[in-house]
Every structure is written in structure tokens, then in C-alpha cells.
Amino acid sequence: MQNIPFVPKAQEYIALKGFTLKDLDEEYFKPILKKAYQRIRSAIMRGIVEGEINDIDVEILSYSVAIAILAYINDKRLSMRFAIAEARRVGAELKKESDTKLLEIAKSLSWDVRKIEHIVGNELYTFAIHFCDYLSVPPPNDPYWKLVNRALVNGYVLIRKQELARLIEEYVRHYVYNKVVSVGKFNPPEALINVVKEITKLWSRRQPKGEEGISGKGGRFPPCMRVLLESLKNGENLSHMERFALTTFLINIGYEIDDIIELFRRVPDFNEKITRYQVEHLAGLRGSKKRYLPPSCRTMKTFNLCPGGDDLCRKIRNPLSYYKLSSRRKMRNEK
């Protein structure tokens, strides 16, 4: 359980040790502070928290210290990036765990999960999770995860081992982020302030340039695209469908390819070459030479990408029309 400092057991462990932030000024706790710094640094630089686990105490306590550091910095994007990175590490660890261990972890989150053996198509499904727990973490925006495409029986969704690991990973992402957000104001010990300074410097160097130059050219963004753009700017890992929707939208309202690529620089698994290829493909500069349109409102709703429309949304069927309509209105008003 030491590699997953999120489950209640690990939290109890911290309480037992009676550790407080003030202790960080002591020489003895230096390794914890160092490890906390490494955790965040790794999240910033590589999008995943890496590193050997040598000491359980350091491992668990450094996680809590990292949370405190991020709460003090209070940068939404950085916190999200850290949450994703921690979740990824947990996801990678979980895939190596045995079924029994995985089940134990899921149960410690109060999930109703059972061990089963059932074949769907050619695949072996080894777990069944209650649909309320399945839906309690936002699933990846992939049609395969939609409830309608799942085997659902008597309240339980059948899932495979790696899917249970993925659900726990999503849970961790939320948990970590909410943890950072929920830390109240506190007076940090001096040792912590030094780390905060270093991290802030590191983070600001990693900020993509030229972002401010990008803005809507005339029209307003519909609510759905505003949400996606905001998530992207927060460094969240957008799903395939989310990337597709936002990219095609931006292309069709006249964004430059380079500007779009610049936006994607924030995602944890950014790779310029691949991103450029994909954006150019959607813009019709490659392959089929077909320029793609954004998905319709109906499709956006189906993939849970519609945050609920405003007045203008009632008049349109595609997010693109929202932009066009609002720019036309703006022009009319200016006249």
C-alpha cells in the first residue's frame, strides 16, 4: 500500500506517526522535503511522478508535503498537472498488482466491486463494479467507457483488470486535486518556502509562450469549447474526442496551425511532431485532404462534452454555428 498514499490506510499511517509540517525545519526530515520537491519536479518536467520507492515513511509523508506545497502556490494548472502525474504513477503501479490486491484497494475506496469470471466477445472480464461506483469517477471520454456500450447486469458493470486500475487512477486524480484545493491557509515553515520558490521558478520556465496572442477572432466561444480550452490551458489530459472537438473547432474558426500546437504544449504527453501531424490532418492538409468539422451538439452531448447550453445554444446544432452567429450579432451591433 506504500505506493498508493491515497487510500485511507496510508492516511491513518501518517496520523500514527504524528508528523506535522513544522517538523520540516529539522535536519532529520530533509529527505522528505527533497522527495516532495522531486515529486512535483517530475510532474512538471515529465508529466508523471517517477522515482524509486526506498523508504515507506518518506514516500507517504512526502506526498502530503507535496500537497501542502501546491496548496501554498495555489496555481490551478500546476495542481492539476501534479494530480494527473500522481494518478499516472499509481495507474502504472496498479497494472502490476495482483487481482486480489486490486480488489482490496478498490474496496478500501468503499467501492462495491466483486471478483467474477465472464467472457464477453473474446475478452475475459474479471471484475464487476456497481454502476453507481463506475459512474462516480468521470470515465475517459471514449465510447468504449460509455455505460450504453458496457455489459451491465443486475446493477453491475463488467470490467477487466486494467479497467479497474484505470478507474482507480481516475479516482486518484480527483482525490489529489481536491486535496490540494481543500487545504486551507497556513503558515509554512522556512524550509518549505525555499522549495516553493524553486518550484515556482521551474514552473514559470515551462509556460508556453505566445498564449496571450490567441483569442477569438470576432465571435464568442460556445460553452463547450470554453470548457475544453480551459481544461487544455490547465494542462489536463484531454481525451481523444475532446481533442478532436476542440481542434476541429479552432481550425474552422481560423486559428493558425502553429497557434493550436502551442496550446497543446501543456498536455502531459505533448509531442510536437505527432501533434503537428494530427492537427494538419484535421485541417485537411494531409491524407484524405478532408477538413473536418467539429462534432454536432447532439454528439457532444452523447460524449458528455456539453456542459449545458446558454440561450444562443438553443438556436444551433453545431458549436461552430454558435461562433458564427455571435460574430454576426457583434458585427450588427457595431454597425
Place this chain on the structure above:
Amino acid sequence: MKNEIVRNIFKEYYEKYFNPKENEVGNIKLREFALVPFDSPDTMIRHLSFPTFKDFKQYIVKNIPLHLYYSTAYYKVPEARDMDEKGWLGADLVFDIDVDHIPTECKKEHDTWHCLDCGMHGKGMPPEKCPRCGSARIDREVWVCNKCLRVAIDETMRLIEEFICDDLGIKRNDIKVYFSGHRGFHIHVEDERTKKLDQDARREIVDYIKGIGVKVELLNPLPKMSEYGWRGTIARGIYEFILTLRDNEDLNVFTPREMEHLISKRNILVKALEEGSIEVKLPKSILTKLIKEVISKKSVNIDERVTTDIKRLIRFPESLHGKTGLKVTKVDLSTLTDFDPFSDASWLTSSIKLKVTESIPKIELGNVKIDVTPGDIIVLPASVALYIAMKGKGEVIEVL
């Protein structure tokens, strides 16, 4: 028309007959209440809350409602005006089957619509936009005849049996069904686990029940009939379709070439669907059409807004529906198929003398066939007469 006699009918009802069980609605302290007063039908009083059931009843008798609602949600402070202050704690999972949303054949006989902008009008389900001027401002007049009600009952039964019980695994004891007082049924699930579901989770459930977002690629090779969820449902639907292939020739869904393909593959398809021992793939175009056919038959047409809204107000059990005078009535699952609103959702046993003031389509309400012209004075069972009066098509002259 709502005259003094109608007012007295409502008043008498709430004073003498309105008697829901104290625990009919769970956790009454945590619910918000709202009502449209009978005497002031253009206002809605919201954010009411009552510490006890007795307080609630006293208030209702003093303020006779035309419509009476409560929140499906539970709040820390139900009377707070601001949503943040209210403190959402959870909400019942609610489904609404409204025959308004279901295109029935008989709508052409009794429903009309007209465009508020250009005046164009027609019969049946209203178009999304006016075919003449393109306006979306369309007014409609709807009636619910016996046939419409049968459709709503069938949909409700399927929703409960196949989706809520079989797939979602909800126990029958946790499901309550109410006639909405007008055009359909409300199905309430009061289950601890579903209470906490957020809006996105509820939308997933809606999409599941409506069969929205089924990915064709995930169903190729074909699933087998014994599988769970939509995979099995689709396999069984395709199976039925394949077995009655020749009878389906009037179905203009497939091109002759596609039909030929299906017929030539029939035996192997049947085998694949039955046993799943062989993998069979269908061309995407054919499979897409087959799936669409199955979904249109097997999905249930619920009103998604009701289920996804976690702060919804819904009619209170045993209150009167101000547009029909019918009672929001709890229906036992075993008697649902025989439900007749004009006898089961009314407490009135008398007759009413009614003056018809506006034209009414020829329609069967309960066991009364209506065939009248404006100006007629007729005696009808009280529930039917009140229904016509509340719809603004007649005036109650006298309760007999």
C-alpha cells in the same frame, strides 16, 4: 374555466381527501416545496420548507394550490433562496414517461399545433420549426386519449422491468410509480446509492435507457444473444429480424443488395448470434441500420431533462394537476396495465353539468366518448367534466 365552483372542488379536496402517507415522500425535512396558488395562477411560490408533515398539510389547506411540487433533491437548508446556500445533499433518481414525447398515431386525430409567428397550423406532433416561416415558437394543444395512455403504460412497464430492475438492479420495493396527473408517469427510485449520482452520471443512465451513443464498431463481430446489456439486446433484436426477414420486405430500410447480403448470410448469422462460437462481421452500413432498428424498438423514450436535473421540482403525490383536475396517483406495479385516470386518479364520484365553450376533438376520455360542439350543455362524470373545464374548454355549471 376556473370559476368559484371549481375552486370549491379543489378546496374541498385538499381539506377532506388530500391524505398522502406521512412517509410517502422520504426525508420531508430536507425537501424544498413549491406551489402555484389556485387564486394566483401566474405566480410560483418557491423555497418553502416544513419541519413536519403536519405543518405542510396545514399550510396547503390554508393556501389551496393549483399545482404543488417538491424537490427530488435533499438539501441542508431547503428554504434557502440561493443554490449554494441550500447545500445539495443528493437527489432521488427520477424518470418521466410523457406521452408528449412519443409520436403516437392517434395524435393526428386529437393534437393540433400552430405557429405563433405566421399562424400556420396542423395536426399531430408539432414540427421542430414551422415549415412555412422557420420559427421555433410553436404552440400546441394536446389531449391524451386512451390509446396514448396505453403507450405510456407500455413504456413505463418496459422501463421498470428491463432497465431499472434487470440492468440497474434496483429492487422493486425501492421503485414508486405515479400517474403524473396529465400525460404520463413519474418513476421515483429512492435508493441510497443512486442519491449521490451527479448530473453526468445521470446522463449516462439516460443515454443507456435511450440507447444513445451505441458504438457500431464495438458490435462487429456480432455479439451473441446471451450477453448482458445492449450487446445482448441488439443480438436478440437482430436475431428476430433475421428470422422474419421475408416478412420485413415492406420495411424500406435496406437496399435490395443489402437484403440479398442478409439473406445469403442468414444461417451463419443465426449461428453466430445463438452460440458466438464463430465470428461474423457485417458491413458497417448494414449493421448500423440493424442497430438503429433494434434501438428504436427496445429503447425507452424518457424525458432526459427530468432525469438529468438534480435540482428538479416534481409534483407531490396525491396533489391535483391544475391543468386536468386529476390526482397525482400512486400506481401499484401489478395494476399498472389496467390504469384508467378518470376513475383511478379521481376522487369525484358525482356528475357535473358542463357548458362547452370551445371546440374539442372527438376523443375517448375514460369510458366516455366526447363528441360535442361549443354551446352544448352536457352532463358528464365529474372527473371528465373537470378535465375539460381545467383545459379551458368548458364551464362547470353545477355539481350534481
